[in-house]
């Protein structure tokens with residue numbers, strides 16, 4: 001996504017454009033970004049815009065020494081402060097040439113950074129005239145917004161361009177800008193105050209950072225809509241009954257959580273079962289209960305494992321592994337009377353869906369055999 005302003009100076013400066021593939025769709029108007037399915041795109045946009053802002057910082061640094069006003073870097077030039085008309089026109093022409101070079105560098109930056117990962121094929125370009133008219137190119141904004149995956153991202157496109165527009169309007173309203181002037185051999189008068197390449201680059205960096213700030217507010221809201229679930233865990237314990245075979249018991253475990261798997265409350269469903277001679281199989285659907293998951297390899301995981309393995313009673317704990325694909329690990333510590341009584345460890349893929357969707361938990365991704373932990 002490259003939203004960019006163009007310094008359109010009587011069509012002398014090339015229009016900024018980059019060549020990402022366009023997939024037109026007008027879903028942006030109604031689609032809410034606060035959904036789990038947009039999390040990857042929001043993350044991708046933050047990453048991409050962070051790179052764009054850093055690139056523009058570098059361009060600003062590069063250009064600062066190249067256009068100086070009274071010996072110092074400046075965001076703007078006021079042509080009315082140059083009294084000699086020939087010198088003033090030369091300065092203007094020179095600045096136009098430099099802005100043309102900057103436009104090329106902006107295109108290079110956009111293609112180096114590339115499109116945002118996780119958003120599919122997407123090109124979100126819009127432009128604003130930041131010198132002569134301060135007008136946002138509404139057609140380009142609409143075009144870009146139609147390609148946005150959802151409405152809050154679409155709104156950011158307009159907000160980015162409005163930042164350029166407002167800054168242009170502020171320059172126009174600056175007292176020193178009241179008298180436009182006409183360069184020699186030029187058909188029109190032009191505004192007295194113009195952005196320097198460094199000033200333009202700094203404004204782009206600021207516009208991208210404004211977007212990053214908004215996206216970072218959006219991200220946790222969308223993440224809160226993510227439901228993670230697992231199923232296909234069956235703990236078991238076999239207790240030998242001298243002279244009467246053995247009795248086997250255990251739990252089928254499934255669980256789900258909305259929001260951050262490490263801080264939000266998980267809802268756990270269990271079916272307790274017992275199997276044995278004379279009694280056959282008895283299964284009991286237990287009431288759902290709240291639980292938490294601890295981070296894999298955390299000190300809390302180690303602490304709980306230590307307590308559970310040392311204790312006299314059986315118990316299990318939930319461990320969350322956030323590396324992709326995300327996994328839920330159920331570590332079951334068995335009673336000493338169980339044969340065997342080693343720890344059972346179940347590693348299951350966590351399925352991701354929208355919290356609002358009440359879709360059934362996915363089938364187990366691996367056989368429910370246990371992985372003994374020595």
Ligand SMILES: [Zn+2]
Pocket residue numbers: 003004005160164204207
């Ligand atoms: Zn811009």
